[in-house]
Amino acid sequence: MAFNARKIIATTLILLSAGTVLPQASYALDDTQKQEIGDFIKEYLVANPEILLEAQKALKQKQADEQVAQAQAAITKNDKDIFQSPYDVTLGNPNGDVTIVEFYDYNCGYCKRALSDMETILENDKNVRFVLKELPILGPDSMAAHKVSTALRAIAPEKYGEFHRILLGGEDRANEETAMAVATKLGVSEADLRKKMAENTQDDAVKLVYTLANDLGITGTPSYIVGKEAVYGAVGAEEIETKVTNVRACGKTVC
Incomplete structure (x- = not known):
């Protein structure tokens, strides 16, 4: 192979590994040169397969950085x-100096396990404000439970925290029946709940949460907002508490 072709390939590999966008070549290669370059690239990658792992790692980091930027915006x-x-x-x-927002689905197994994370955080830190956002994405049962939940929230918001803990912490699948059973056990009239459910045909609450989740790049539950950062997945109380501490120290989740 000609020296120039090797030089082109070497430069291309370096630029690609650095994430640089290559300008369109100012000259055209003939078929022989294209074949030589293709053979060289194949030979080089077979001899140095770690480059593919490095490229994959760089791609994942780039995608993660883009997701962070999208969420912050x-x-x-x-x-x-x-x-x-x-x-x-x-x-x-309610007047806490740091707010944590959780997006959850009552039928999400990870959300059920993360319930104890919320309890730990609230127990350890009396200056945290914890906002609950229902994101029913796991089928008709989740949506049905959400409709009961929304009605209870409108009628008796002071009982929502206990309702949330019981329904999310329960072993039974959340649906209209199980959600209604929890609500009535807390002393809320089923007739009042059904009346409110019938009135709330537009369900602006869930529409808003779906829009927010889409804007934030949230595709699963639980997901959180801590300060100005989106946190995806059940990362555990310790990691969230560290982020809260950092927000207090420097205004960011990572100082």
């Missing part, structure tokens, strides 16, 4: 709807 854009929505219930300190 969405948080800034939707600040009021995320942190001060009239549809949400707040636990912990």
